[in-house]
Amino acid sequence: xxxxxxxxxxxxxxxxxxxxxxxxxxxxxxxxxxxxxxxxxxxxxxxxxxxxxxxxxxxxxxxxxxxxxxxxxxxxxxxxxxxxxxxxxxxxxxxxxxxxxxxxxxxxxxxxxxxxxxxxxxxxxxxxxxxxxxxxxxxxxxxxxxxxxxxxxxxxxxxxxxxxxxxxxxxxxxxxxxxxxxxxxxxxxxxxxxxxx
Ligand code: GTP
Numbered sequence: 001x002x003x004x005x006x007x008x009x010x011x012x013x014x015x016x017x018x019x020x021x022x023x024x025x026x027x028x029x030x031x032x033x034x035x036x037x038x039x040x041x042x043x044x045x046x047x048x049x050x051x052x053x054x055x056x057x058x059x060x061x062x063x064x065x066x067x068x069x070x071x072x073x074x075x076x077x078x079x080x081x082x083x084x085x086x087x088x089x090x091x092x093x094x095x096x097x098x099x100x101x102x103x104x105x106x107x108x109x110x111x112x113x114x115x116x117x118x119x120x121x122x123x124x125x126x127x128x129x130x131x132x133x134x135x136x137x138x139x140x141x142x143x144x145x146x147x148x149x150x151x152x153x154x155x156x157x158x159x160x161x162x163x164x165x166x167x168x169x170x171x172x173x174x175x176x177x178x179x180x181x182x183x184x185x186x187x188x189x190x191x192x193x194x195x196x197x
Contacts, residue, residue, distance in 0.1 A: 003053045005164060006076050007157070010098050011083030012091040013062035016117040016147055020083070021059040023147040024157055030147075039073060046161075053161060074105035079160050082140075083115045089125040095134070109173055111160055112140040120146040 009017040018040065022030040025042040040059040045052055060073055074080070080102060084092040095114070114135045116128065128144055135142035141160075145152040167173055 004056060005053065005078050005161065006056045006058065007079035007081065008058040008060065008073060008077040009081045009083055010060055010102065011062055012094055015062060015083045015085035015088065015091045017059050017062060017083050019147040020117060020153065021057050023150055023153050024057060027150065055157065055161065071105040074102045076107060078107065078110055078164060080106065080110060080112045081115050082112060083117050084126065085117050086124040086126050087118055087121045092126045113156065113160060114140055114142045116144040118146060119144045119151065120148045
């Protein structure tokens with residue numbers, strides 16, 4: 001059986017979303033900046049407990065005005081990674097705007113993770129403590145990562161995937177129908193946020 005999980009990277013332009021997706025997929029550092037247009041998707045699979053889990057990591061364009069990010073980008077996202085850059089204070093201050101924008105478009109079952117990117121830099125304008133406090137206040141997880149050194153990248157995605165899988169095993173994610181496979185769908189409105197076959 002295969003399980004598809006849609007994760008999405010959100011945050012201001014230049015915070016390092018594409019570089020994070022690159023590190024995740026290729027375990028390599030992409031040392032240049034080409035602004036993402038629209039959305040890129042990286043796919044990564046791993047076997048887990050006899051099942052094949054496939055992560056679709058959506059990397060959105062941060063340069064767009066907040067309002068122009070289509071709600072379709074958020075739809076069916078089971079994991080949302082809100083990204084800021086330690087060397088860019090504004091990217092942290094803008095996090096609540098990104099939260100406001102996406103929150104109504106997410107499926108009922110979702111996880112939100114705050115991600116502090118570029119934790120390798122020396123010129124930090126955001127402290128880990130304030131990021132932790134922000135995450136605590138909003139009841140979300142927080143990871144301090146670097147796509148340059150790779151610190152915490154695999155761990156962050158793996159921890160979320162394991163926790164979703166555990167919820168699935170404990171029937172916290174509803175599976176209402178079987179049709180050539182099993183579809184996991186949202187309770188009331190008929191949207192699918194992951195798919196087994
Ligand atoms: P948009 O596509 O415009 O939304 O930007 P983005 O958030 O995808 O930024 P991108 O990944 O293109 O990275 C921007 C710049 O930051 C690039 O020059 C990267 O090399 C650099 N960068 C990304 N991650 C890190 C990191 O972990 N450490 C350091 N030092 N630099 C990084």
